[in-house]
Amino acid sequence: MILSICFVYFGVLLFFSFLLFFSSLYFMISDYSLMIEYEILSFNSNVVYMSVLFDWMSLLFMSFVLYISSMVIFYSYEYMSGDMNINRFIMLVFMFVISMMFLIISPNLISILLGWDGLGLVSYCLVIYYQNVKSYNAGMITALSNRIGDVALLISIAWMLNYGSWNYIYYLDFMKTDFYMQLIGMLVVLAAMTKSAQIPFSSWLPAAMAAPTPVSSLVHSSTLVTAGVYLIIRFNFILDSWTMMFLLVISSMTMFMAGLGANYEFDLKKIIALSTLSQLGLMMSILALGDYMLAFFHLLTHALFKALLFMCAGCMIHNLGNHQDIRFMGSMINQMPLTCCFFNICNMALCGLPFLSGFYSKDLILEVMSMGYLNFFIYFIFYFSTGLTVCYSVRLSYYTLFGNYNFSAFHNMSDEGMIMLRGMSGLILLVVFGGSMLMWIAFPTPYYICLPNMMKMMVLLVIVLGIIFGYEFSKFMLNYQLKSFNFKYSSLFFSSMWNMPYLSTFGVNYYPIKLGNTYYKSFDHGWSEFFGSQNIYFNMKTSSTLLQILFNNNLKIYLSLLITWIALLYIFI
Numbered sequence: 001m002i003l004s005i006c007f008v009y010f011g012v013l014l015f016f017s018f019l020l021f022f023s024s025l026y027f028m029i030s031d032y033s034l035m036i037e038y039e040i041l042s043f044n045s046n047v048v049y050m051s052v053l054f055d056w057m058s059l060l061f062m063s064f065v066l067y068i069s070s071m072v073i074f075y076s077y078e079y080m081s082g083d084m085n086i087n088r089f090i091m092l093v094f095m096f097v098i099s100m101m102f103l104i105i106s107p108n109l110i111s112i113l114l115g116w117d118g119l120g121l122v123s124y125c126l127v128i129y130y131q132n133v134k135s136y137n138a139g140m141i142t143a144l145s146n147r148i149g150d151v152a153l154l155i156s157i158a159w160m161l162n163y164g165s166w167n168y169i170y171y172l173d174f175m176k177t178d179f180y181m182q183l184i185g186m187l188v189v190l191a192a193m194t195k196s197a198q199i200p201f202s203s204w205l206p207a208a209m210a211a212p213t214p215v216s217s218l219v220h221s222s223t224l225v226t227a228g229v230y231l232i233i234r235f236n237f238i239l240d241s242w243t244m245m246f247l248l249v250i251s252s253m254t255m256f257m258a259g260l261g262a263n264y265e266f267d268l269k270k271i272i273a274l275s276t277l278s279q280l281g282l283m284m285s286i287l288a289l290g291d292y293m294l295a296f297f298h299l300l301t302h303a304l305f306k307a308l309l310f311m312c313a314g315c316m317i318h319n320l321g322n323h324q325d326i327r328f329m330g331s332m333i334n335q336m337p338l339t340c341c342f343f344n345i346c347n348m349a350l351c352g353l354p355f356l357s358g359f360y361s362k363d364l365i366l367e368v369m370s371m372g373y374l375n376f377f378i379y380f381i382f383y384f385s386t387g388l389t390v391c392y393s394v395r396l397s398y399y400t401l402f403g404n405y406n407f408s409a410f411h412n413m414s415d416e417g418m419i420m421l422r423g424m425s426g427l428i429l430l431v432v433f434g435g436s437m438l439m440w441i442a443f444p445t446p447y448y449i450c451l452p453n454m455m456k457m458m459v460l461l462v463i464v465l466g467i468i469f470g471y472e473f474s475k476f477m478l479n480y481q482l483k484s485f486n487f488k489y490s491s492l493f494f495s496s497m498w499n500m501p502y503l504s505t506f507g508v509n510y511y512p513i514k515l516g517n518t519y520y521k522s523f524d525h526g527w528s529e530f531f532g533s534q535n536i537y538f539n540m541k542t543s544s545t546l547l548q549i550l551f552n553n554n555l556k557i558y559l560s561l562l563i564t565w566i567a568l569l570y571i572f573i
Helices: 002-030 056-079 086-105 109-127 133-162 179-195 204-210 213-238 241-262 268-288 292-319 337-351 357-371 376-402 418-442 458-474 483-487 506-531 534-552 554-572
Strands: 034-043 046-054
Touching (some): 002 086, 002 418, 046 056, 056 086, 056 213, 056 292, 056 418, 086 109, 086 213, 109 133, 109 179, 109 213, 133 179, 133 204, 179 213, 204 213, 213 268, 241 376, 268 292, 268 376, 292 357, 292 418, 337 357, 337 376, 337 418, 357 418, 357 458, 376 458, 506 534, 534 554
Antiparallel strands (some): 034 046
16 A cells, blocks of 8 residues: 555656656757646635746756655655555655645745745645754744744735736736845845745754654755745846845855864764755855846756755665764765765765766856956855865765774675665766756856856865865764764854854843743732732731721711810910
């Protein structure tokens, strides 16, 4: 039964993936896009439409998402085989994919919100799938960080009441100078920053690694985190220069921070998560420079190699008895040659090694950025972050594949998981050839790059420097001091993503809770207890007792006052 459900979903998703891919080719060649409006409800001249937009971009992105999700579901059959509730898991993943489809094909803010909230809700269910305290905390920070983006979208829906409809696609070009439209653009940027985990919302992405590895492979590489980038690609025509500049600074800092953090991290999945964060920063920053085609190109190539990287990591974690610390690994190339081969190719694609898929997008982005007239700070951050990417990739390879074997002597490590390997093999060809294929398809006219030799070779120079530093800083053996040990104090700050996990949990919670405690002690159990509650009753009882004494003895008081009055008269007269 489980087998049939897994393979039914796999077959359906794979079929639709190919169908959408060839449709996108046809749409691209014909320069054709299709807008379908379906009438859901007509009530007394109020009509509710469901709009769907098919163009080459949405179809191509959908085909990639469906292909990766089909491979992940195939892979999950073996990876999650020990789970009693694998059916529920597959259904959740499928619901996730459906939400993503909604988001991709919507030209309407209301239906975008439907897909957007669907992603947030299902991702929460998937992050807390392994039910323990750590997962619950991770799920909560994921859900609450994304709620900020949901609120921004809701506000932008409210602002769009100023226009005739919520189909934003009609207004992008026509109303771009309008103040309200620029405001909507800012809100969309805020929403995208939360979903794509830019500073200061970055801490949820590494925390979400509490989810099962197939979820990390699908959700935190190609779908959920790229939803924000995709939204800005759609809205990029209305963003003004100040919003773009703000986004550029934030995204370049995210790229730098994530690259630096990954060099200090020891959890295998968190290293890959930080690498995803770094690449998201790269996509956002090239978007902020105004080139949405390059951002889309990098989004697709990155989805391929990052999904496979997570799958290889899951395979390693399985074989190591669920240990994720890279210090337990080493010499895995001898025990798991094929998985490690895939892992290495993905790492190289991530670094931007020539002629793998990552090279075509990453190299082009850096060269287009070099062609621009930006300041040295942005130029330096871009290249330094690329160097850091290579650095942590080499460090990861050293600790897992080439270094000394550090695990238990009794181990059972092998490439025996045939279903997992087949699922991974479905992606490896695309990781190698996907970049050049996409470049031939997506860019009808090539980019004209004209740079001096030194700047042209800068990318390769940075890659070589990254390899040297990555190896030097992580090499350790007898009579050889570990270089990174000299920087152990700086690691407290850099490894914790510039203290962001603390700031977005304690920083947000501590003072309101402390204020609540003060209010509770000083007001609820303090002054308000004195002036209200029991004390009101006590004061009223005392005063009414006093009045009762007066009323009971009113004749005596009257007579005594009379005697006092007569005595006073007698004395003074």
